Amino acid sequence: MSGAVATAGRFRRRARARGAALLLVLWLIALLAALVGAFALIAGTEHLQGRVLVRGMVAENAARAGLEYALTRVAASDPRRQWLPDGRAHPWRYGGADIQVKLVDENGKIDLNQADMTLLTTFLQGFEIEQQQAMQLAAAIMDWRDPDNLSQPAGGGEDDDYAAAGLPYGAKDAEFESVAELEQVIGFTPKLYARIEPYLTVFSGRARPDPAFAAAPVLNAMGLDGRQVVALRERWNPASGQPPPALPDGGSLVGGSSGTYSIESRARLPDRREAVLRAVVRAGGTVPGTSYTPLRWQAGD
DSSP states (O other), rough: OOOHHHHHHHHHHHHHHHHHHHHHHHHHHHHHHHHHHHHHHHHHHHHHHHHHHHHHHHHHHHHHHHHHHHHHHHHHHHHHTTOEEEEEEEEEETTTTTEEEEEEEGGGGGEEETTHHHHHHHHHHHTTHHHHHHHHHHHHHHHHHHHSSOOOOOOOHHHHHHOOOOOOOOOOOOOOOGGGGGGTTOOOOOOHHHHHGGGGEESSSOSSTTTTTOOOHHHHHHHHHHHHHHHHHHOGGGGGOOEEEEBBTSSSSSOOSSSSSEEEEEEEEOOOOEEEEEEEESOOHHHHHHHHEEEEEOOOO
């Protein structure tokens, strides 16, 4: 009897051991399944991320191709193939991507280093700024760029004014090196800067913009009917072979190109992936083998 009891005890211990081993194996299988699942999820995520990055690069390169193609078209000798740098949209298709390019000759913008008080004031008034404030802002631009420390009659801003406003710097007393400097000029808020920045430049060297390339707000500041002039330009298609229309005052709507352009190239892939490139470039490279020199480069919105 005692032998049978001992044998039964051994069987129970072995059964418990086999049960524990089976449970351990089941836990190991579950753990391995979880690890495999995690690896598969990570691999899938990385694959998706890779596809997004690759498609993003494809879209960005398509946008850059649009910019470079635009430079060949704006310099075309045949007027019927030439793209006018007056802000109109030019569609193009490249490598399956739909591209829309807008060019503006920098001569069509207001030069912060050359524009006079009247032009700056009138321009700012076009953005719903009352005359006195517009004059003060225009004077602040003049004080920023002039070499003296004397405030303009309309107010402006010299070192004492910046100090009174709690700003840790004063007027530059030198020319603007970039349009972005305008954000530092006293009185110019980020919101106002964002509205007026597309119409400003430091690259034209002109006291007055060229109406052949200027946008409506700039044309209005020059005493022209901006909407009317832009409509005249857009109705004329150089590919038609017809002569360009004249301005209401008899001036020409074909200007002399400066060779420096603001370009916005927007590319859209078939999967709706988009990329935007905004740049200011000067035709002709300073490095051998390059066809243009970037002056400002911004990829993305």
